Amino acid sequence: MNNQRLLLISVDAMEDVDVAYARTLPSFARLIDGAARAQIRSIFPTLTYPIHSAQVTGCPPAQSGVFNNVLMQPGIDHPDWFWDYSCLKVPTFLDAAHAEGRSIAVVQWPVTARAPFEVVVPEIGNVEATGGLVETMRAVTSPRGFELFERHRDLIITEPKTNHGPFAAAVGADVLREDQPDVMLIHLVELDSARHLHGPNGPHVNEALDIIDERLGVLLKGLDDSGNADETNIIMVSDHGQLETVQHTNLNILFRDRGFLETDAENNLLSWDVYLHSSGLSGQIFLREGIGEQRRREIEELLEDIVAEPRYRIREILTATEAREVYGLDGPFTWVVESEPGVIVGGALDRRVVVRREDPDFRGYLGNHGHHPTQGDQPVFFATGPAFIPDCDAGRREILDEAPTFAKVLGVSLPTARGRSIDELLIPGLR
Numbered sequence: 001m002n003n004q005r006l007l008l009i010s011v012d013a014m015e016d017v018d019v020a021y022a023r024t025l026p027s028f029a030r031l032i033d034g035a036a037r038a039q040i041r042s043i044f045p046t047l048t049y050p051i052h053s054a055q056v057t058g059c060p061p062a063q064s065g066v067f068n069n070v071l072m073q074p075g076i077d078h079p080d081w082f083w084d085y086s087c088l089k090v091p092t093f094l095d096a097a098h099a100e101g102r103s104i105a106v107v108q109w110p111v112t113a114r115a116p117f118e119v120v121v122p123e124i125g126n127v128e129a130t131g132g133l134v135e136t137m138r139a140v141t142s143p144r145g146f147e148l149f150e151r152h153r154d155l156i157i158t159e160p161k162t163n164h165g166p167f168a169a170a171v172g173a174d175v176l177r178e179d180q181p182d183v184m185l186i187h188l189v190e191l192d193s194a195r196h197l198h199g200p201n202g203p204h205v206n207e208a209l210d211i212i213d214e215r216l217g218v219l220l221k222g223l224d225d226s227g228n229a230d231e232t233n234i235i236m237v238s239d240h241g242q243l244e245t246v247q248h249t250n251l252n253i254l255f256r257d258r259g260f261l262e263t264d265a266e267n268n269l270l271s272w273d274v275y276l277h278s279s280g281l282s283g284q285i286f287l288r289e290g291i292g293e294q295r296r297r298e299i300e301e302l303l304e305d306i307v308a309e310p311r312y313r314i315r316e317i318l319t320a321t322e323a324r325e326v327y328g329l330d331g332p333f334t335w336v337v338e339s340e341p342g343v344i345v346g347g348a349l350d351r352r353v354v355v356r357r358e359d360p361d362f363r364g365y366l367g368n369h370g371h372h373p374t375q376g377d378q379p380v381f382f383a384t385g386p387a388f389i390p391d392c393d394a395g396r397r398e399i400l401d402e403a404p405t406f407a408k409v410l411g412v413s414l415p416t417a418r419g420r421s422i423d424e425l426l427i428p429g430l431r
Contacts, residue, residue: 002411002430004387005232007176007223008185010055010109011212012048013192013369014238015377021206027216028209031236035382036425038394040402042373044327044338045279046240049082051399052110052187055237056092058403058417060328065089066111067331072277072286075269075349081125084140085115093403094183096412102182105175108168109185113140119175121145123164123187148174165190169215173222180226183410186219188212195242199366200376233385233409237402241377242367243281246342248355249312251276251283253348258302267350274299276337276347280370283337283345285317303335311354313340328418341375344368381422387430394424 009031014022016039022028042051043060045068053059053066061067066082073079088111098104098117105119106112113122120142130136133156137149152170157163165188172186194208223229252275255261261272273291277284285303287296303317316338323329323336337345344364355362379399384390387409400419407414408421408430423431 003231004385004409004411004430005228006183006406006409007232007234008183008406009216009219009234009236010052010185010187011191011236011238011380012187012189013195013240013242014380015200015241016380017377018191018205018209019380022209022213025209025213027213027220030220031216031234031384032382034390035236035384036388036390036392036394037383038381038397038401038422038425040237040379040381040397040399042240042379042399044329044373045282045370046373047279047370048192048239049110051239053082053088054399055239055402056094056109056185056406057088057090058093058400058407058414058419059090060400060418062324062328062330063090063416063418067329067333068277068279068284072275072284072332074272074275074277074286078126080129082111083122083124084113085111085122087111090416091414093407093410093412093414094185096407096414097183097410100410100412102410102412103179105179105181105184107172107175107184107186108164108189109187112185115142118142119144119148119179119181119184121149121168121171144179161193163190163193165211165215169218172219173225176219176222176228177225180228188215190215192242195367196365197367200242200244231386233383233387235381235383235385235406237381238379239399240369240373240379242369243342243371243376245344245364245366245368246357247313248344248346248348248351248362248364249314249339250346250348250351250353250355251285251306251337252346253351253353254302254306256349257353260299260302263349269349276345277333278345278347278370280368281339281342281344282370282372283339283347284331284333285335285337286332287334313343314338314345315340338372341371342368345370383425387427388425389427392425394422397422 049069053064070079104117108123127136155167191208198204262270404421
């Protein structure tokens, strides 16, 4: 262990193409100019919760246990998220640092509800199903986290869509200023929201970057007030890019039409032998427990037909075993569906099988992710501080390499990680 401090900032859906504009903004410029850097390739599926799990464990979903943003809850429009820390099946670099006596704070970081750290203000969802916002936060924050939630909860924007950005920045600044943790993680999502709503490209991207720069300014002011800025390593990362949504292929509708799934007149799920759990621009197919071999063979034949039919735009359907070997993706599903770029593999029960962008009944996000990590624009990694060599470029690296790098900066071990530390960026004494 050493005395290095770490502030890890995740700007959700920031892409390498955003850097040119971001560096014209004051707070972003402080994090980018002269920084050590790498070009990052993410994991499959490129979803926020599996990726943020990978960023703290160094493991893909097959090991981390977080294979989707949301749990498999058939027939429920808004399933529960993978938001509890117990969902992680392997240690994190935070666990290793905490075991060595380092103080930890997490603010709006995915999969950190009920984490065993000093300051926990997690990102959560579906609070209507868990007693409302206040009672849910009371149950999943640390005592200090709930105090900060109460202090700043009026900053949570609820209309027209919930936005925790101002809240997260204010809480993070207070944590840095008052608690002065050795390690703090914070997640900012306005750019991801903008790309979902309006598409991957356009003036809304720079507008969202302007907003995030303001959030970063609030956060960095808290760090400066703490007196710890010069000794703090600040690492800015992102998780995925987004692709233009061009089509929905709703496989559950096809399963229903072929007699493998049943709904009532209001499209409520009644029963299923096979079910598609969407992961955005990919999907995960579950089989009912106890299904017979003949029924399974019939489903396998249908899956072959789906891949062979051009209008569905499904590139490949892998077995879970194949997905584990090729992508490090595994879970309680039987198959993994990879679509062509921009095609949502949908789990809806109330639409047509194929809905194209130009169709009058197209609805939903104009930008999305969950795609193969080599498609589209790529995530970023910028690091400044006493542990890093200024202006050093490590080239293309895997996102699994981030957690071992964070661990090495803090002088702790993370032997379960599948990635390796980005040593090229670190000063000789830390390699």
